[in-house]
Amino acid sequence: MSLYQFLIFIHVLGAVGLFAAIGIEAVSLGRLRRAETPADARVWLGQLRLPGRLGPIGMLTALASGAWMMKVSWGYQAWIAGAIVALVGMMVLGLVVTMPRLRRLRVALRAETGPVLSDGIRAVSSSTALVMSVRLRIALGVGILGLMTMKPSDNPSAILVLATVVLVSLAASILPAGDP
Secondary structure, three states: OOHHHHHHHHHHHHHHHHHHHHHHHHHHHHHHHOOOOHHHHHHHHHOOHHHHHHHHHHHHHHHHHHHHHHHHHHOOOHHHHHHHHHHHHHHHHHHHHHHHHHHHHHHHHHHOOOOOOOHHHHHHHOOHHHHHHHHHHHHHHHHHHHHHHHOOOOHHHHHHHHHHHHHHHHHHHOOOOOOO
C-alpha cells in the first residue's frame, strides 16, 4: 500500500464522518422540531453533541488528508479549490447559523419548567435558519462529491457544480419544513 492510497482512505474516512455527523444532526433537528415537552426537547438537543464533535473532526481529517494529496500528487486543480470553498462554506454555516441558535436553545431549555414547551423555545427549535443551514451543508457536501468525481478542470465548471447544488438546496429549503 502506498502513502497515496492510505491518504485516500483517511480522506474518505473523514468525509464519511462528516456526512454521518450531518445525518445525525438532520434527524435530531427534525425530532427537536416536533418535541412537545421540555424533556423531549432536551433528549434531541443532547443528540446534537455527537455531531458537534464528529463533524469538525471529520472535516479536519478530510481537509488535512486532501491538502496533503494536493501537495504530493495533484497541485492546484479547479475542483479542489471548489471543494475547499464548499468546506469553508459548510464550516461558516455551522459556526454562524447553527451553533448560536443551539446555544440559545440550550440556555432557554435550562429555564423551562412547564410540562409543555413554551412558544419561545418552539420558535428557536423550529427556526427556518436551522433547517436551511443543515440543508445547505448537505448540498455543499454533495457538491464536493460531485467535484471529486467529475473533476472539472476549469473554475467556471467547478462553480457551476457548486451553484447548482446550492440553488437546489435553497429551493428545497422554501418547501414546508418537515425533517431537514
